[in-house]
Amino acid sequence: MDKLLITGGHPLRGTVRASGAKNAALPILAATLLADAPVQLTNVPRLRDIRTTLELLGRMGACLTQDAADGITVAPAALTSFVAPYELVKTMRASILVLGPLLARYGQADVSLPGGCAIGARPVNVHIDGLRAMGAEITVEGGYIRARAQRLRGARIVMELVSVTGTENLMMAAALAEGETLIENAAREPEVVDLAEFLNTLGAQIEGAGTDRIRIQGVARLGGGAYRIMPDRIETGTFLVAAAMTGGRVRVTDTRPDCLDAVLKKLHATGADITTGADWIELEMGGRRPRAVDIHTAPHPAFPTDMQAQFCALNAMAEGVGTVAETIFENRFMHVPELQRMGADIRIDGHVAVCHGVAQLTAAPVMATDLRASAGLVLAGLVAAGQTLVDRIYHLDRGYETMETKLATLGAQIERRTGTGQV
Numbered sequence: 001m002d003k004l005l006i007t008g009g010h011p012l013r014g015t016v017r018a019s020g021a022k023n024a025a026l027p028i029l030a031a032t033l034l035a036d037a038p039v040q041l042t043n044v045p046r047l048r049d050i051r052t053t054l055e056l057l058g059r060m061g062a063c064l065t066q067d068a069a070d071g072i073t074v075a076p077a078a079l080t081s082f083v084a085p086y087e088l089v090k091t092m093r094a095s096i097l098v099l100g101p102l103l104a105r106y107g108q109a110d111v112s113l114p115g116g117c118a119i120g121a122r123p124v125n126v127h128i129d130g131l132r133a134m135g136a137e138i139t140v141e142g143g144y145i146r147a148r149a150q151r152l153r154g155a156r157i158v159m160e161l162v163s164v165t166g167t168e169n170l171m172m173a174a175a176l177a178e179g180e181t182l183i184e185n186a187a188r189e190p191e192v193v194d195l196a197e198f199l200n201t202l203g204a205q206i207e208g209a210g211t212d213r214i215r216i217q218g219v220a221r222l223g224g225g226a227y228r229i230m231p232d233r234i235e236t237g238t239f240l241v242a243a244a245m246t247g248g249r250v251r252v253t254d255t256r257p258d259c260l261d262a263v264l265k266k267l268h269a270t271g272a273d274i275t276t277g278a279d280w281i282e283l284e285m286g287g288r289r290p291r292a293v294d295i296h297t298a299p300h301p302a303f304p305t306d307m308q309a310q311f312c313a314l315n316a317m318a319e320g321v322g323t324v325a326e327t328i329f330e331n332r333f334m335h336v337p338e339l340q341r342m343g344a345d346i347r348i349d350g351h352v353a354v355c356h357g358v359a360q361l362t363a364a365p366v367m368a369t370d371l372r373a374s375a376g377l378v379l380a381g382l383v384a385a386g387q388t389l390v391d392r393i394y395h396l397d398r399g400y401e402t403m404e405t406k407l408a409t410l411g412a413q414i415e416r417r418t419g420t421g422q423v
């Protein structure tokens with residue numbers, strides 16, 4: 001099992017490029033199941049979750065080829081299976097995203113229930129309710145969602161709660177349904193917009209993505225096209241937090257400042273100077289220690305839960321006291337006990353973590369428990385005194401492309417230790 005060994009105390013300086021967004025690439029890859037002509041995707045990040053998706057789609061009979069750079073070509077192919085098996089779904093919850101496309105195009109899907117994970121229970125009831133409203137017959141048995149439909153019918157769906165992949169699944173299903181679908185209380189995340197733009201490139205008729213009301217006029221078929229995946233706003237934010245914590249100066253290029261308003265506002269409140277261009281963001285900390293900030297996670301455009309662990313790490317070494325309220329996932333503070341092992345003074349009270357910044361974190365062996373928790377621990381390692389060993393970084397590899405290489409380019413002392421299998 002791979003680990004990261006980090007020697008803290010080196011300010012990050014320089015320029016780093018943001019990769020394509022994991023959370024846009026995953027639904028877009030699933031959406032290629034809807035196309036009946038070739039699709040060329042670029043800016044696809046090289047991540048464990050992407051490899052899992054390629055394996056999942058490949059097992060169904062889809063024909064996807066990865067090119068040497070950041071491209072994936074999807075050739076039309078007749079599927080031979082409509083099953084997302086447990087052994088793949090358990091490693092990547094986003095596998096649920098094949099449910100809508102399979103049902104809409106092929107009228108059948110058997111998708112393993114994702115089950116709970118480190119950050120919470122994460123049920124998929126709103127995906128199922130929405131598809132039922134469109135005429136699908138769905139049973140849940142033996143741990144599988146078994147869905148069948150002739151042709152889905154457009155419907156007005158008021159989502160019980162704001163779900164990102166729920167909105168995406170329903171949008172993909174509605175793209176090929178008969179008639180109009182209206183999704184109310186839809187997620188407004190930029191990745192939902194990216195998926196809608198991709199589907200429209202293939203000939204879908206989707207309006208309103210990015211608002212809480214998405215209108216989809218179903219079409220008989222979707223063709224092919226070329227599409228560039230949007231940049232990863234969470235990876236971008238993670239590098240900016242790293243710059244703020246280490247007192248450095250980092251420019252992230254090939255990114256989208258307009259998707260990061262809430263995060264940039266909080267970084268500004270830490271005392272950082274931030275400048276932006278059309279596709280870059282630069283953070284200058286000038287050797288200062290950041291000030292602790294209060295965070296309250298909520299659906300976009302509010303502060304993203306996927307940046308919460310990184311800001312806990314920042315608050316842990318910042319000046320003052322910062323409270324972090326997690327309102328999306330019920331168990332997303334798994335990084336806190338590990339940060340405490342590095343000397344952090346954080347108390348959890350229900351869904352709020354109260355962080356009293358300490359002047360110096362100290363290195364310790366720590367264990368990553370989920371993707372963003374891993375990122376938080378890496379950031380803490382960058383400023384801790386001594387050598388931090390972050391174990392179980394397969395979580396990190398789900399969502400960050402060569403993170404250690406990018407950080408090393410910026411001056412971090414970080415290296416991957418390829419493991420022998422023991423934990």
Ligand SMILES: CC(=O)N[C@H]1[C@@H](OP(=O)(O)OP(=O)(O)OC[C@H]2O[C@@H](n3ccc(=O)[nH]c3=O)[C@H](O)[C@@H]2O)O[C@H](CO)[C@@H](O)[C@@H]1O
Pocket residue numbers: 023026093094120121122123124125126127161162163164165166187191305306328329330
């Ligand atoms: C692949 C992807 O894009 N993942 C992102 C997506 O996850 P994902 O789409 O799984 O997260 P959701 O937006 O669905 O979850 C939001 C909340 O709703 C609950 N819920 C969701 C669906 C449902 O049917 N029933 C239900 O109760 C969840 O347990 C959670 O408490 O959005 C999350 C919230 O921004 C991010 O942290 C993830 O990085």
Ligand SMILES: C=C(OP(=O)(O)O)C(=O)O
Pocket residue numbers: 023093094306371372399
């Ligand atoms: C929670 C995340 O991803 P996923 O929904 O794929 O588990 C994340 O990207 O932080």
